[in-house]
Amino acid sequence: MSLLLLMSTETPTTSTGLSPSWRPWSRRSSRTPVPEFADAKTGALLVPKPTSKSTDSDESRSIGSNASRGRRLIQQIGNRLRSSSRASSTGLEAEPLGEKEFKQVDSWLDAFDKYNQLVTNQVSRDPSYPPEKFAKLCEILTKKCEGGGFVHGLPEALFDLALLWCPAERQIRKEVSTKEPSWSWTGWKGAVNFPFDPTNCPDVRQLTGNFFKSEIARFNIGPEDRPYTLRRETRRVRIQYPYDPAAEGSDRNTNSNTLRFKAHVISADSFTAHQLGDENNKDIACSELVDYQGHHCGNIMDYKELFGRPTNKPGPFQFVLLSRNRHCEPATVTRKPVASTIHPPGTPMWDGERFLWDKQLEEFDANIFEDGEWKMLNVMLIQWQEEGYFERVAIARMHEDAWKAQNPVRKDIVLR
Template sequence: MSLLVMSTESTPSKDRLSSGWVRRSLSPFSKISTPKTESRPSTSNGLLSPRPDSSRSNSDDSRSARSSKSGTRRPSFLGVVNRLRSSSSASSLGGKAQEGGDINDIHDWFQGFRRYNQIVTTQATANGSYDSQSFAKTTKPLTKNCGGQLLHGLPERAFDFALLWCPAGEIAQQDSEEPSWSWTAYDGVTNYPFDPSTCPDLYAAPRSEGELFRSEIVHFTVGPQNAQCTVRREKDSLLRSKYPSYFHAPWGSKPSVDSDTLRFTASTIPADGFRAEALQHQGKEIPCSHLLDDKDQHCGVIMDFESVISKPSSVPGTYEFVALSRNLRRSEPAPHSRRAANPTIHPMGTPIWDGERFVWDEVVSDFDMNVFEEGPWKMINVMLIKWVGEHAERIAIARIHEDAWLAKKPVRKDVVLR
């Protein structure tokens, strides 16, 4: 499947993919001997990452001393501190009430997406392949009670959430008619690490605190250009989402579930100069890599194996990032957060999938806090795409700090995904 980016500018005639993107991190992967007394994460260059410094200095000297430079150590993971009340609370999020209750009793897409996420991760993709008939049967109560329909496996009413699926391990594209923008086009386990409905720091927050998620897209449409139909996303306070001020919930005819063409207008930047740096956890590479800008500064994360993202291709192409949405970020963990029994419940930030569940003792370091400022809406959820002639394909989902994004002078383009 492919993705086509259209604009008033001429389509690039040559491969603008920078050598910095395709080059490997500092050295090939190697097995790391982990001391029995302690397990610490590392980057692909084999260097143990320093322990996170709980005290952060804003001085120029500190910023200079710890800023990211090629070859220096970068903190790969951050410890989760003061998050867990006690070990006795380990099952506090594992009951039916926190999982969303009986599936037939769910009537809004915030709880519904939490259950959808669980079904996708632990059932629909757990065996490495997608069974469309079984999945439709399992999710029918959600679409019946919460409204809308599934478009190639993604719920249209929570479409912004649904586009942020990520590989939880090795995945491979199927030889099928499924579109590239859906996880249904791939064999392998997928999950939703950016889903606000499965993060206790967010979903348990009082509604008076406002929205937890902001979309950057006004309208998604499906179908051919001469017969487009708007995806009917939910505009409901229960979803805790904010849309652009000129967004209006669509009404009228339903989009075709058979259409594999998705269209929208989005802010974009070239991927020239960015590169991925592999992360290892417990001695194994994980499907999450640090994203470095053209100054070799850690400015985000990209949700796939570095070895997959940076694999040289015989087909030339141009890479771009497309802005989709933003999640609320908190500077401190909420005091009510507790370790979850449900494997798809995850801590705040970018969580680590250990093959069976999300890890609760640490999270991925999203950016260099001595270079980029923290803020509740500073991180942008983006899609990395690759142009091949007039078409492109979805490569991965990533998060980029707003300052690094703006430094690339983003432009708006019409995007067509297939």
């Protein structure tokens, strides 16, 4: 396996001995971004911790001026066989999915595969897609697979997988009046994809045993005094859950936009990020995540410009642990798939229409962090709001060692 080195699209700045400070910005804001060296006391997000070795020399540790940042972008996956002759020229499904395809599924593993294709290639890409048609297909899946229903467009049965949706293009937050939450793709305008869906990774599916671990015992919807516990599927889904023995709520208020759960969290203040680009120096929907020591420890699945602007109500930012995917080495004899949603293991690369089959994003600095079967964590970057809840900012992947170094604590999380 060869490694293709690409530079960050950011222009290196001259080091002053100070760590650059910037806030993740709200996609609802149209304000001008703050200067690169803004005051760190104004609630800035992802600010690297100063070290005792910092100086005013050009060699001091300044993440923004580190010219080595952004070079670890793409791994080439060699020896893949040629594309199938049935692949469409656009990289999308040859035919749009409809009731016929949805009535053929009999398990939630196959159902989520179809759901992924539908949302990625049709519903989120086409603002005119009829909502009643989407609701009808969701109803078919619920009946065929005998599982829970749908909550703001996300299936209860595999809620952990659905919660890991990521932008496929630059997005805009929908009006609050729609009551669609930040934690669902239905609350945003713009195409999405599911880069960490194990049901769409043939290399992972061929493994025996579980291929996904949830870190959340229960997800509750609705008011605190009358919560409804989501009915996540346990049969034939190859997902390990840390189940809480508490009984499910009886008030099935799935129309609420309030999501409640207990999870481990860390502050985001000790991290920074750098925009990544492709071979043509074009920004991609991914930014390199860097810890306070300047080490590449993961990736944030979004454009840096969309989580670095000043917000109207700057509040603390945190990472919350959701789940983890099982790692495996990419197979080298798999035919390139027709479906645009099928991807190699690890963190795949989206080219605007499909996941690239012969390339994947490098997940961390292998010279610093140890590889392992369950080492990469799926985390959500969240921002505190003055009204007393968090909002989703982005999904990220972080190495477990970088996570543990920040001394995570368990908290009650309320998302809207």
